[in-house]
Amino acid sequence: MPRPVVISGPSGTGKSTLLKKLFAEYPDKFGFSISNTTRSPRAGEKHGVDYHFTTVEDFKKLIDEEKFIEWAQFSDNYYGTSIKAVDDVSKQNKICLLDIDMQGVKSVKKSTIDARYLFLSPPSIESLKERLVGRGTETESSIAKRIAAAAAELEYAETGAHDKIIVNDDLDKAYAEFKEFILAEE
Numbered sequence: 001m002p003r004p005v006v007i008s009g010p011s012g013t014g015k016s017t018l019l020k021k022l023f024a025e026y027p028d029k030f031g032f033s034i035s036n037t038t039r040s041p042r043a044g045e046k047h048g049v050d051y052h053f054t055t056v057e058d059f060k061k062l063i064d065e066e067k068f069i070e071w072a073q074f075s076d077n078y079y080g081t082s083i084k085a086v087d088d089v090s091k092q093n094k095i096c097l098l099d100i101d102m103q104g105v106k107s108v109k110k111s112t113i114d115a116r117y118l119f120l121s122p123p124s125i126e127s128l129k130e131r132l133v134g135r136g137t138e139t140e141s142s143i144a145k146r147i148a149a150a151a152a153e154l155e156y157a158e159t160g161a162h163d164k165i166i167v168n169d170d171l172d173k174a175y176a177e178f179k180e181f182i183l184a185e186e
């Protein structure tokens with residue numbers, strides 16, 4: 001079974017940009033875990049396809065049983081990624097890609113998931129800030145929060161927690177390294 005690949009790195013480093021290129025080049029090789037949610041299905045959404053729709057009671061039980069890699073509560077609803085959802089992707093013979101933050105990485109490391117860990121680093125904190133400003137999606141306070149979190153992410157990467165660190169300076173060069181690591185199923 002292909003091992004899942006955990007991709008982390010500060011917000012604005014370029015994870016979405018690189019992942020988009022990868023899916024365009026290899027549309028069938030990868031899978032995403034289907035999340036659990038307690039919100040109601042919207043028109044057309046299917047259980048087990050868009051989400052695993054879960055009652056609040058069951059969701060809380062899964063939290064207690066430590067079945068989630070990460071979970072969060074937005075407005076009145078819970079959302080989470082379960083260990084089972086990741087295993088299901090591997091069982092379909094696809095590489096499960098997990099785009100998660102440092103807490104998520106720590107959580108996967110504590111779980112039974114046998115993943116490979118990739119860290120995407122910005123060339124510098126200054127360039128990260130420029131990219132976040134340039135993307136035009138964040139308020140000033142959101143940028144400040146992301147920069148503070150980035151410092152913690154970079155510090156964690158320095159502890160050697162990842163199998164590979166890629167600096168996203170030149171996009172084409174970073175993509176070549178990104179692809180090579182992800183496709184090298186060890």
Ligand SMILES: Nc1ncnc2c1ncn2[C@@H]1O[C@H](COP(=O)(O)OP(=O)(O)OP(=O)(O)O)[C@@H](O)[C@H]1O
Pocket residue numbers: 009010011012013014015016017018131132134135168169170171174
């Ligand atoms: N190598 C690069 N050089 C310059 N700009 C880049 C590079 N890679 C990505 N960018 C730009 O940086 C911005 C942030 O990239 P992206 O949205 O992919 O980051 P992200 O890591 O997915 O962030 P988040 O975790 O917040 O979703 C985008 O505007 C993107 O076009």
